[in-house]
Structures are given as C-alpha cells and as structure tokens.
Amino acid sequence: MIRIRKKEFLWHADGAFWARHSPVLFPTVGRLVEDTYLVDGKPFHLGQHGFARDRVFHVTEQEGQSITLRLESDLDSLAIYPFQFALEITYQIEGATIHVGYHVINLDDKTMYFSIGAHPAFNVPFVQGEVFEDYYLEFGAEEQLDSLTLSGPYLSGEKKENSRREEITAKLRVVW
Structure with a gap:
C-alpha cells in the first residue's frame, strides 16, 4: 500500500462498499456484448474488464521510488484471450505525485487487439479537517x-x- 502520513492512500477494499483497490483493466475495458468476441471466426468469452485485475503480477524492477510489475500470457489467459503478450506497469512516486505507466508488448506475430484502463479508488480525505469535495x-x-x-x-x-x-x-x- 502507498501511505501518506501513515494513512493508506488507496481505498482499503472494504467489501461493504467496494472490495477492490485499483484494478487494472486489460485486455478489455467495460463489458463485451454477451461477454463474447470473435478472433478468426472463433468465439472467446471474457468477463467485464478482462482478467488482469485478478492475476498475479511479478516484480521485474525496483529502484528508489519506482517499481515495475509484469504479467505474461499463460495457458489460462490463452484460453480466453488468444494472444501472446506481456503487460508491464511502472509506478513511480515523485514528491506528492504518483506516475503510472503502462507498456503492452505483443509477443505474437499477429495483430493483437486490446484496451487498457485503470479503476483506482482513493481513501480520501487524507488530512483531518478536509472533506471529499476538497479533492x-x-x-x-x-x-x-x-x-x-x-x-x-x-x-x-x-x-x-x-x-x-x-x-x-x-x-x-x-x-x-
């Protein structure tokens, strides 16, 4: 977790309201019609916002205030998304700013279709005396x-x- 003044910056995933922190939406953002799409005439089923948010990313680089995480295609992903890929996300803290960079790598020899997004939730207010509308x-x-x-x-x-x-x-x- 990212903390400011010993308080978690990202939402704490309280299941009573919303049980996630900051899901990564890949290889789709939103919902497909009937959760289905076609590649070369073959149907594939993919739930809302894709699968990256439910997968484990591995740390590939960590230096100072920066970390890069990587997710690669595997047999499970290929069953629902028939493309060889790597998704790298870099988080870098610079002062009071968090920079997030996405790098999608096509490891296949065919065109890869995707969309990418983020769904962060922040645990505001950060400072006592402030209110949600201050952000x-x-x-x-x-x-x-x-x-x-x-x-x-x-x-x-x-x-x-x-x-x-x-x-x-x-x-x-x-x-x-």
Missing part, C-alpha cells in the same frame, strides 16, 4: 470525450460526444 483529478490537457456507438452487438462506426461530461466534471472538480 479533484487534474489532467494535463483538455480532450474530447467521445463514446463509440453500437448497432446491435457491433460498433456502428459513429461517435457521439459523451453526454455525461459536465456531470463528471462537476462531480470530480476536474482541473484542465
């Missing part, structure tokens, strides 16, 4: 938030602006 997410630059639309179970090829943008921004107090 915000800060992004490096403003970006267009688009949603891909479906036609039945398939992508339609159309995009629409994310209609929840203002709600998300208001709730998180995002700083651009």
Whole structure:
C-alpha cells in the first residue's frame, strides 16, 4: 500500500462498499456484448474488464521510488484471450505525485487487439479537517470525450460526444 502520513492512500477494499483497490483493466475495458468476441471466426468469452485485475503480477524492477510489475500470457489467459503478450506497469512516486505507466508488448506475430484502463479508488480525505469535495483529478490537457456507438452487438462506426461530461466534471472538480 502507498501511505501518506501513515494513512493508506488507496481505498482499503472494504467489501461493504467496494472490495477492490485499483484494478487494472486489460485486455478489455467495460463489458463485451454477451461477454463474447470473435478472433478468426472463433468465439472467446471474457468477463467485464478482462482478467488482469485478478492475476498475479511479478516484480521485474525496483529502484528508489519506482517499481515495475509484469504479467505474461499463460495457458489460462490463452484460453480466453488468444494472444501472446506481456503487460508491464511502472509506478513511480515523485514528491506528492504518483506516475503510472503502462507498456503492452505483443509477443505474437499477429495483430493483437486490446484496451487498457485503470479503476483506482482513493481513501480520501487524507488530512483531518478536509472533506471529499476538497479533492479533484487534474489532467494535463483538455480532450474530447467521445463514446463509440453500437448497432446491435457491433460498433456502428459513429461517435457521439459523451453526454455525461459536465456531470463528471462537476462531480470530480476536474482541473484542465
């Protein structure tokens, strides 16, 4: 766990509310229609957010305030995701900032399809006297938030602006 002033920085996985800390979403983010997708005409079944969040990563490098963790494909993953891969995640603490870097490596000789995301939960407030509303997410630059639309179970090829943008921004107090 990452601690600030002897308090855990990440959510403590209280099962009464949410029993996870900061799952890594790979090789999918979100849910597939009927939890199924096709590769070369063969169906594969993959649950919401993929499988990386439920797997054990191994430390490959640790130096100072930085650590790199690695997950590689195995027989279990190949049964539900038919690609040879390695996923490396590097966490680096710099002052009061945590940098997270993702490196997805295709170890196969065919095109590998994937998406990646994170679902961190923070144990705020960190400081006595502060409240949840004192915290915000800060992004490096403003970006267009688009949603891909479906036609039945398939992508339609159309995009629409994310209609929840203002709600998300208001709730998180995002700083651009």
